[in-house]
Structure formats: structure tokens, C-alpha cells
Amino acid sequence: MDEEYDVIVLGTGLKECILSGVLSVDGLKVLHMDRNDYYGGESTSLNLVQLWKHFKGDDKPPENLGASRDYNFMMANGGLIYKVPATDVEALKSPLMGLFEKRRARKFFIYVQDYDENDPKSHEGMDLNKVTAREVISKYGLEDDTIDFIGHALALHKDDTYLDQPAISFVKRMKLYAESLARFQGGSPYIYPLYGLGELPQAFARLSAVYGGTYMLNKPECKVEFDADGKAIGVTSEGETAKCKKVVCDPSYLPDRVKKVGKVARAICIMSHPIPDTDKSHSAQVILPQKQLGRKSDMYLFCCSYAHNVAPKGKYIAFVSAEAETDNPEAELKPGVDLLGAVEEIFYDTYDRYVPTNDHTADNCFISASYDSTTHFETTVNDVMEMYSKITGKVLDLSVDLSAASASAEDE
Secondary structure, eight states, X not given: OOSXXXXXXXXXXXXXXXXXXXXXXXXXXXXXXXXXXXXXXXXXXXXXXXXXHHHHSSSOOXXXXXXXXXXXXXXXXXXXXXXXXXXXXXXXXXXXXXXXXXXXXXXXXXXXXXXXXXXXXXXXXXXXXXXXXXXXXHHTTOOHHHHHHIIIIISOOSSGGGGGSBXXXXXXXXXXXXXXXXXXXXXXXXXXXXXXXXXXXXHHHHHHHHTTOEEEOSOOSOEEEEOTTSOEEEEEETTEEEEEEEEEXXXXXXXXXEEEEEEEEEXXXXXXXXXXXXXXXXXEEEEEOHHHHTOSSOEEEEEEEGGGTSSSTTOEEEEEEEEOOSSOHHHHTHHHHGGGOSOSEEEEEEEEEEEXXXXXXXXXXXXXXXXXXXXXXXXXXXXXXXXXXXXXXXXXXXXXXXXXXXXXHHHO
């Protein structure tokens, strides 16, 4: 391995694959290595036999669950169930609020929808870079339960610390939710890939390869090499060293440069029915706000089905995840699991969460944070964008004119 690379990426998790893809598109020379013989790392998709072996120790799942190959389980993440309103029109129809609260909420949604950073007339006398989210909300007199679903289910904040921070991020997050809802006509702001989320790392890996990226799987003992000044200069595997200027990796490749900051608890469930009270939806994301559970952070429930080619006909897969606050995932996740109805099989899992502690300007190592308990991938994308800026000194522009893209596709 005599040639030198601009970047060596270690691990083929979603974050690492996105970065190798966009860095290759940027024209950087990228070598992507993984100690595993498959793509995806912690973000891989497993079939039923692989999942059964992972949790049960043998490779013989019961026949009533259907064919193993028809399953795709994503390994990493994340009473009645109500659809949360995202617009002023939906606010007036929502069973979540009484009549007077609906009117207050409608006024608030109109303010958010009309807000334009560049148009002072839409600011209603508030500088959102200075006033807090709590102050903006109090202007409309919203009740605590309404604040709960707006802050957690629409703005996707994981806890209530956002309330005392500048309101600009909170309002932008709400606008993004409403715009995403309007973009897709299926009644949801989310899109989900067929054959499971494990397809995403592979898609970005293919993007990297198209732009000249080199891939090496099944490379054991990938060891980052440093020079006398402590800067990364290459990676050694099986006695060969590939030289590079920068290293990008997940926490498992540089364990002495990360620290544990928490633990995620997760339940993976197989069912023969949709989540009750979700209008028989084949897919759903449910966010259980921390206050309503007496917790410090939210719980996330995600469901998909055979309609997404992740399970055999008639089967549904649900994930319940949360930041672990105890050492008992079964008891801790019970509020989410109880919403699922009858469950045929359930697997409990916990994994530690790490963040980098190194100074990337000193050692040229760029380490991703572990995946958290969220199921909507916002924190994943934010970490990727921050890492990209540190690696390149540029801002990653992921904005795409979807209207133009779909028009050009129709012209072909």
C-alpha cells in the first residue's frame, strides 16, 4: 500500500459511509476499511437467523415467524396514540386539546409558519436569537401538555433543556417538520427505505466507489499509526500500512480517545399486527415525552412492516428505545412495549454511548459519536455535518431542490 490517501475511513456505519461518500464527491482520495466482512457496522441489517444467534445463541428461530431472509432488522438507533398536529388547520381538528387551547395553538402555528428570518414584520417584535423558546411559547399561553408534544414530537428535542435556549432553533425545527409533512403526500414527514435502514450505508458506500473511493472489508486489527508529533499518518492491517493525512472512524477503532457518556436501552419486537390505535398504519413513529413517563429523556417507538420489505407477509417489526436511566431495560422500556399489543418475540439490548475526547486539530483523527436512542436520525445527520466541517473546513450543503430533481427524472 504505497499510495497516500487524503482520508482513511474506518468502519462502515451510516455516519462513516455518508462521510466517505460526500468526501469522495468533493474529490478527496478515500480508502474505506472495516474489520467486519459486511457493510453497516452498528447500522447493519440482520436477517432473522443472524438476529436469533445474536440474542439467543443458536441459529434456529421458530418456523411460525416466517423465512429468515425476509427479515431486515436495523441494529442501531432507535393508552391511545395521537397524531400530533403540525399546522394551524390540524390544530383545530386535534383531539389532544380543548377548544380554547386549540385557538391558542392555532395562533402559535400561524406565527411559526409565517416566520421568516429575513422579514422583520413576521417576527412579532421578538428576536429569536435572544429570547428563549419558553418566552415565545408563554406569549401564546400554551398549556404544559401542548408544549410537550410541540417540543418533543414536532421539534424533536430529546429533553426540556431547549426551553431555556434561544428560540431560533426550536422554531426552525417546527418549520422543518411542517415543510416535510407538506412535501410528501402520505400524511407523514418521514420517508423510509425499502429493505430497511441498512440500505442507507450501502447507498453512500456505492456513491463513494463511483467517485473513486476504495473499499476493503474484513481487514482485522486496523491500527491507526501516529508520527512523533502525535498526528495520524496511516492505518496498519495484516502487516501493511496505508498512508493518509486524516483518519475518520467510529469510537471502537480509537477507544483511548473517547469517553462513555451514557447507555441506550432497546427492545426489538416481532408482531403480527400494526400498533393499536395508529389507524392500522404499516409504519409509525411514536415519541413518549419524558414528563409523561417521569423520566429525564424521551422514549421512542418505531414500527415498520412487510410493506417495507423488512419482514415476511403479515409481520411487523417494532423498536422501542430510550436513553438508559436504570440497569433494567425490560422495566424501563415497559411503557413503550405496552403500547404494542401482543408481541410474538422480543429481544432486549443495551449498548454504551461514546463521544470523542481528542483534539482533531492535534491528531488529525475525526471520531463519530455513538448512535443515540432517537429513531428519526436528526442527531446522526447533525454529527455528520459537524464532522464534515471539521475535516474540510467547509459547510456541508445537503439541500436539494426536490421539485427540480423529480422534474429531471421525469424528463429522462
